[in-house]
Amino acid sequence: MSHQVQIKRIEGNEDIQLPQKMSELASGFDLYAAVSEPVTLEPGRRALIPSGFALGMPAGLEAQIRPRSGLALKHGITCLNSPGTIDADYRGEVKVLLINLGQEPFVINRNERIAQMVFQEVPNVALEVVAELAETVRGAGGFGHTGRK
C-alpha cells in the first residue's frame, strides 16, 4: 500500500537531513538529530532529541520511532519508549527519547542519525464490552504456558 504523508521542516533546521531510507527496501526512514549543540548522554541518562520536522499523516497511519541496532550494539543507545508512537493527528515536532544503557558517555551531534521511523497502518477497531468472551483452546494460559518455564 502506498500513502502520502506530509512533512514540514521546523524553522531553523534547514540544514538537517530529512528522514531518509538508507537502502531501497529499508523499512525505516533514518532520523537525524536536530540538537543545536552536541548533547552528552551519560550512562543511565535519557534525553528528548528533536528531529527538526513535523508530519501530516492521514487517518489510519501511525509512525513508530525505533532504535538503530548499530547504536544499541556498539554504544547501548536505545529509545526508552520503544517503539515511540506518533499519532496520525500529531502536528508537533517529532522527538526521539534516547537513553544510554551503555557504560560510556555518548555524544549526539547535530545531523547525526539517531533512530528510525517506520510507518504502519492502524486498523479501525471499536471495543465491544461483553459479559463472556468467545472461547479458545488456549483459554487463559499464558506466560510460558506452552513451553519452557
Ligand SMILES: O=c1ccn([C@H]2C[C@H](O)[C@@H](COP(=O)(O)OP(=O)(O)OP(=O)(O)O)O2)c(=O)[nH]1
Ligand atoms: O517517541 C515519541 C513519542 C511520542 N511523540 C509525540 C507524538 C505523539 O503523537 C505524542 C504523544 O505520544 P504518546 O501518546 O506516546 O504519549 P502520552 O504520554 O500518551 O502523551 P499524550 O497524552 O499527549 O498522548 O507525542 C514523539 O514525538 N516521539
Ligand SMILES: [Mg+2]
Ligand atoms: Mg497518548
